[in-house]
Amino acid sequence: MDASRQTLVGELGQALQRYQRSVQAFDDEVGRAMGLGPADLRCLDWLTEGPLTAGQLSVATGLRPAATTALVDRLVARGLIERTSSPTDRRQVLVQMTDEGRRQTWAYYGPLVAAGAPLLAELSEEQLTFMRDYLSTITDITERHRERVEGERG
Template sequence: METSREAQIERFQRAFFTLFKKLGPELGLPDHITLTGPQTMMLYTISQMGPCPAGKLAGKMEVTPSAITVMIDRLVQNGFVERKHDELDRRIVLLQATDKGKEVLKELNKLRTAAIHTYLSHVEADELELFLTTFEKIVKKIEE
């Protein structure tokens, strides 16, 4: 018997909200890390992009440059990000993660990987591959 799309959507919603409710706190920030969730995403993005101007970072994060200025300032003040002038054009200011910022990201990755591993260890490799392929397909549609 084929399940209706509405029933599948309901199953997805139940599973998603249960996952978010249970796994969300485990993937959250430990108390000793003085970053907010959005700051963590920004630091991660800066780290992945390498030295980049604020405008390019804003585009990647899909916000205006003025919307991220305060967050960048806070990351700089706390030593997670530094501003450097472009060597070829001193008018351009580049953002890059500091060693402290990279260390925090490494620590978070280690904690999150351990938490996720706990749950994924109960899934067979072929099931996980199918799940990831499907999940990535949904993400791709969201990003369009």
């Protein structure tokens, strides 16, 4: 790898680290503003993709089942999420975001999304495709290494 490419790769790595720290700091601030802990906010984040079982939430948040139940109870009491029966298996309980939960989280994240929209509007479909694929790939790599560290921990 030539020196200019190596420099650029290093700068990209540093930019990604700064972005990750910025996102974490923003999420921390949103959590404080909403009176939520990191696991609570992570739960809401996962539920933006759709309903999950408590077991799926436990895996997603890294919490033990009892702690997940307590987390769900707290967020249900706040009106941010609700338990519902699965439409395909009435024995299964799903957890999903309420309209109030979406409203409260969007009050913080909506302006951020709106601020980034013009940047994305300037990109070509090829650039957007590249970014989507790159982010998907580095997410998969990070997930594999999270699992590796989890396995080493026992």
